[in-house]
Amino acid sequence: MELSLRVTGLRVSFHGRTAVEDASLDLPRTGVTVLLGRSGSGKTTFLRALNRLNECFPGCETSGSIVLYPCGAPVSPAEPGTGCDVLGPHAPPLTELRRRVGMVFQTPNVLPMSIRRNLLLPLELVRGRLDGAEARMRAALADVGLWDDVRQRLDRPAAQLSGGQQQRLCLARMLILEPDVLLLDEPTASLDAATTQDIERLVRRLAAARPVLMVSHSLGQAARMADRVVIFADGRPQREFTPAELGGDAGREALMQALL
Ligand SMILES: Nc1ncnc2c1ncn2[C@@H]1O[C@H](COP(=O)(O)OP(=O)(O)OP(=O)(O)O)[C@@H](O)[C@H]1O
Ligand SMILES: [Mg+2]
Numbered sequence: 001m002e003l004s005l006r007v008t009g010l011r012v013s014f015h016g017r018t019a020v021e022d023a024s025l026d027l028p029r030t031g032v033t034v035l036l037g038r039s040g041s042g043k044t045t046f047l048r049a050l051n052r053l054n055e056c057f058p059g060c061e062t063s064g065s066i067v068l069y070p071c072g073a074p075v076s077p078a079e080p081g082t083g084c085d086v087l088g089p090h091a092p093p094l095t096e097l098r099r100r101v102g103m104v105f106q107t108p109n110v111l112p113m114s115i116r117r118n119l120l121l122p123l124e125l126v127r128g129r130l131d132g133a134e135a136r137m138r139a140a141l142a143d144v145g146l147w148d149d150v151r152q153r154l155d156r157p158a159a160q161l162s163g164g165q166q167q168r169l170c171l172a173r174m175l176i177l178e179p180d181v182l183l184l185d186e187p188t189a190s191l192d193a194a195t196t197q198d199i200e201r202l203v204r205r206l207a208a209a210r211p212v213l214m215v216s217h218s219l220g221q222a223a224r225m226a227d228r229v230v231i232f233a234d235g236r237p238q239r240e241f242t243p244a245e246l247g248g249d250a251g252r253e254a255l256m257q258a259l260l
Pocket of ligand 1: 014018019037038039040041042043044045046057
């Protein structure tokens with residue numbers, strides 16, 4: 001299997017309390033991997049470790065290895081095609097890492113500025129230039145099905161959008177940076193059924209060309225979306241199932257044990 005990411009022996013603690021322990025997971029180049037697990041089992045912490053977002057929190061320590069493929073020379077001396085450890089000495093710079101490994105959270109976190117600036121500011125910060133930015137903005141908004149809703153009000157505050165529209169804007173803000181890996185932490189948790197369906201379709205489409213690692217609390221969503229389901233418990237991925245296996249007796253039993 002060609003990999004996009006290999007996590008080995010990952011441990012994350014906050015003020016000495018372990019949240020993720022001895023966690024290992026391989027992500028292929030495409031497809032949706034859904035993480036299912038109890039509240040507090042460490043799923044969000046695991047996702048945030050992958051682009052080093054946990055470092056924003058005081059008292060956080062991370063160890064193990066998270067290898068991103070390919071390394072993306074010239075940021076590292078490694079040969080193209082080989083991976084680089086994002087926790088190691090040849091890690092990509094943080095802005096590059098966070099561009100390549102994009103994340104969308106359970107609650108939309110739009111920036112307190114216009115819809116347009118929400119998309120152009122990250123581009124400016126990460127790419128350092130704005131050539132072709134309007135076209136990219138339009139494409140990203142169209143990708144998430146938001147262009148028609150917002151084309152007349154691009155300069156109005158993003159906070160005035162509905163929750164579902166804000167979540168789609170957050171997805172667009174990630175997509176405009178052309179990430180290699182998508183991390184989605186319960187991306188439809190705050191959305192209605194129709195918007196959830198739109199986002200699920202969008203994510204399936206995106207996953208044809210890049211890997212998606214997604215946390216969900218919905219078995220139905222996992223069944224609809226996943227190429228593989230990973231049961232996450234006690235701070236680490238524990239077992240893996242195909243959606244078909246999950247529907248069988250062994251899968252149901254494993255789910256019961258892990259989730260109830
Ligand atoms: N910034 C932080 N500072 C201190 N402890 C944290 C921090 N973030 C997470 N933790 C702790 O790490 C553990 C795992 O939390 P995490 O948010 O990863 O769980 P989760 O599986 O995503 O849960 P949920 O399904 O409820 O979202 C919890 O005990 C939590 O209190
Ligand atoms: Mg969580």
